Amino acid sequence: MYVVLNTDGVVHSVSDLSAVGGVLRNNKREWILGFNCFLGKCSVTTVELWGLLDGLLIVQKQGYNKVIIRSDNLENVILICESKAEGSKNTLIKRMQQILTLKRNWFLNFVPRETNWVADALAKMAYQVVTAYFRVSSY
Numbered sequence: 001m002y003v004v005l006n007t008d009g010v011v012h013s014v015s016d017l018s019a020v021g022g023v024l025r026n027n028k029r030e031w032i033l034g035f036n037c038f039l040g041k042c043s044v045t046t047v048e049l050w051g052l053l054d055g056l057l058i059v060q061k062q063g064y065n066k067v068i069i070r071s072d073n074l075e076n077v078i079l080i081c082e083s084k085a086e087g088s089k090n091t092l093i094k095r096m097q098q099i100l101t102l103k104r105n106w107f108l109n110f111v112p113r114e115t116n117w118v119a120d121a122l123a124k125m126a127y128q129v130v131t132a133y134f135r136v137s138s139y
Helices: 044-062 074-082 091-102 117-137
Strands: 003-011 017-026 031-041 067-071 106-110
Touching: 003 044, 003 117, 017 044, 017 117, 031 044, 031 117, 044 067, 044 074, 044 091, 044 106, 074 091, 074 106, 091 106
Parallel strands: 003 067, 067 106
Antiparallel strands: 003 017, 017 031
């Protein structure tokens, strides 16, 4: 049995505040777990990488052997997959490559944004909760 991990990140265009989210499902598309995390100020590339790494670490800790990892950030999927031979200078990418190298049945794929809406919603939820807290506490 394989599991599917979808991850995504959001970055506010004005404040640069960001959050990540992800969902893990079984091969019948049934929910196993979801996660989200507020990151603070990050670039779009960095927040998407953090979402992937967080998801990989969660799946690794859960002990799954067959994993399909899905991201709607084509640039990052290419960076992670192509730079394996050369070795990336980016620490987040290096860490993900280490994990993926050890796992023979873990596959990273690009998916269109519209198929990644649950992970996107979880990321937006983390962002909205934290920004709502800051609005309330600043009064």
